[in-house]
Amino acid sequence: MSTYTKPLPQMTPEMAPFWEAARRHELVVQRCRGCGTPRFPARDICSRCLSREAEWAPVSGRGTVFSYTVMHQIYHPAFAAEVPYAVIVVELEEGARLLSNLVGCPVGDIAPGMPVEAVFEDVTPEVTLPKFRPRARR
Amino acid sequence: MPRHPLSGATAIVGLGITPQGKVYGNTPVGFAVDAVRLALEDAGLERTDLDGLLLNPGLAWNDLGMGSFQLQQAMGLRDLRLSATMGLGGATASAMIQHAAQAIAAGLCTTVACIFSDAPLKPPTADRERTSSASAYGFVRGWEAAYGYFGVNAMYALVARRHMFRYGTTQDHLGAVAVAQRRWANLNPHAQMYDQPLTLEDYHRSRWVVEPFHLFDCCLVSNGGLAVIVTGADRARDLRRPPVYIRGMAQGHLGGDPSDTLSSGAVLTRGPALAMAGVTLRDVDVVELYDCYTFTVVVTLEDYGFCAKGEGGPFATENVTGPGGRLAVNTGGGQLSSFYMWGMTPVSEAVIQVRGNGGRRQVAKHDVALVSGNGGVLSTHSTLVLAREPT
Numbered sequence: 112m113s114t115y116t117k118p119l120p121q122m123t124p125e126m127a128p129f130w131e132a133a134r135r136h137e138l139v140v141q142r143c144r145g146c147g148t149p150r151f152p153a154r155d156i157c158s159r160c161l162s163r164e165a166e167w168a169p170v171s172g173r174g175t176v177f178s179y180t181v182m183h184q185i186y187h188p189a190f191a192a193e194v195p196y197a198v199i200v201v202e203l204e205e206g207a208r209l210l211s212n213l214v215g216c217p218v219g220d221i222a223p224g225m226p227v228e229a230v231f232e233d234v235t236p237e238v239t240l241p242k243f244r245p246r247a248r249r
Numbered sequence: 250m251p252r253h254p255l256s257g258a259t260a261i262v263g264l265g266i267t268p269q270g271k272v273y274g275n276t277p278v279g280f281a282v283d284a285v286r287l288a289l290e291d292a293g294l295e296r297t298d299l300d301g302l303l304l305n306p307g308l309a310w311n312d313l314g315m316g317s318f319q320l321q322q323a324m325g326l327r328d329l330r331l332s333a334t335m336g337l338g339g340a341t342a343s344a345m346i347q348h349a350a351q352a353i354a355a356g357l358c359t360t361v362a363c364i365f366s367d368a369p370l371k372p373p374t375a376d377r378e379r380t381s382s383a384s385a386y387g388f389v390r391g392w393e394a395a396y397g398y399f400g401v402n403a404m405y406a407l408v409a410r411r412h413m414f415r416y417g418t419t420q421d422h423l424g425a426v427a428v429a430q431r432r433w434a435n436l437n438p439h440a441q442m443y444d445q446p447l448t449l450e451d452y453h454r455s456r457w458v459v460e461p462f463h464l465f466d467c468c469l470v471s472n473g474g475l476a477v478i479v480t481g482a483d484r485a486r487d488l489r490r491p492p493v494y495i496r497g498m499a500q501g502h503l504g505g506d507p508s509d510t511l512s513s514g515a516v517l518t519r520g521p522a523l524a525m526a527g528v529t530l531r532d533v534d535v536v537e538l539y540d541c542y543t544f545t546v547v548v549t550l551e552d553y554g555f556c557a558k559g560e561g562g563p564f565a566t567e568n569v570t571g572p573g574g575r576l577a578v579n580t581g582g583g584q585l586s587s588f589y590m591w592g593m594t595p596v597s598e599a600v601i602q603v604r605g606n607g608g609r610r611q612v613a614k615h616d617v618a619l620v621s622g623n624g625g626v627l628s629t630h631s632t633l634v635l636a637r638e639p640t
Contacts, residue, residue, distance in 0.1 A: 117395065117397070118395055120394075152392070177508070178508055179407070180403050180406035182399075183456065183459060184459060187394065193397065195457070200407055200508070210393055210396060211396055223411070223414040240395055
């Protein structure tokens with residue numbers, strides 16, 4: 112029995128490959144077969160070339176903090192013990208932007224441009240959440 | 250240059266504002282009916298004079314499954330020639346007025362009610378003392394909830410943070426917007442924050458909602474209704490109140506990622522709307538900007554060209570936009586300090602100012618007002634130029 116009480120991502124058909132890869136501790140993003148544009152979250156239609164063909168491609172998991180917000184208000188009781196916590200937008204080296212959490216970093220130290228890398232949090236036996244932590248600048 | 254056929258062809262002749270804020274015991278439909286009744290009374294018109302109905306349903310309408318044609322039934326309106334439910338978020342109010350003006354000027358109808366109402370706030374209960382906007386606007390959005398990412402505040406916060414990073418906008422700049430508007434609200438007895446002064450220190454001490462937004466960076470989610478009546482200029486002159494002429498209008502919807510553009514659609518609307526009105530920015534006496542957040546005011550000031558791009562923060566200091574400043578912005582206290590009726594808040598204050606009914610907050614010269622509406626996260630934008638004279 113899991114005691115994890117936070118909301119779990121719904122395994123929608125569009126996003127299932129992302130969560131399946133996460134379970135294997137791999138990060139993937141959708142890539143348009145028409146124009147090659149990487150995108151996240153998954154969509155049916157490429158807004159750049161309107162192609163409906165897409166594939167899932169592995170990415171490095173390395174990127175930088177594009178933007179962030181520190182959540183203080185408790186919108187869901189399961190996050191009550193966690194506030195304040197950081198929600199970040201990561202710009203991956205491959206170009207896509209992912210929404211996630213930053214872990215292993217005090218919220219006061221976050222800044223746009225900060226280098227980060229993916230980590231994988233197995234929150235239930237079925238679900239793994241890709242998150243990010245600071246990485247050394249190279 | 251010949252005058253644009255829409256410029257000054259129509260006017261706002263009636264304004265109806267129900268009680269606003271923590272007002273319970275009424276429904277979204279009830280607020281809408283009350284607002285229209287008040288607006289008709291204000292104009293000296295009857296229900297039977299209406300032949301157009303445009304509705305911007307607020308969040309609480311989602312549960313009702315109603316649009317303009319059901320509202321027509323609820324209000325007993327007959328023989329309408331224009332009816333639509335419109336959803337451009339906070340840009341809807343000014344966009345409804347534009348569609349009303351266009352239809353009237355084209356001779357398709359004569360007198361249109363444009364309505365917003367909502368009732369997202371619930372009365373306090375024993376186990377939940379405080380009613381907050383969190384329940385109303387903190388909706389869970391699919392997989393993002395797994396990361397604790399909820400609601401519009403956080404969506405806007407990510408964009409505001411980019412603006413701060415790229416242009417050096419500071420927390421003090423955002424605070425200055427909150428303080429300036431509160432000073433206006435302190436002159437407006439109808440504002441929810443009328444008797445509550447705010448200093449920059451108070452602002453910094455107020456609780457965080459989602460950084461970089463303190464409590465006083467966010468609008469006052471309100472229950473209530475607001476309606477305006479639009480009619481042709483000829484008819485407007487014979488009615489009870491001085492006409493507020495619709496002199497200029499434009500919409501501008503940028504598309505793309507607001508974190509990249511860091512702009513509102515005002516960059517698209519400012520040229521055409523001012524040109525149609527036959528005025529320049531220097532002719533604008535009163536500025537009523539959509540202010541879901543302090544940040545939105547900073548960006549919108551930039552995008553209308555009141556200052557250079559990226560300099561909205563330094564510009565929006567207390568001495569410029571507050572009472573006694575050189576640019577009168579959000580003179581009723583705005584959505585931050587008066588009430589949040591989406592785009593109807595700036596529209597209503599512009600009507601009050603152009604009519605000269607602002608009481609202690611009345612701006613001395615009030616010939617031309619610029620009004621903005623903004624929806625989504627800088628996703629949709631509408632502009633109106635309202636004026637005392639038709640040309």
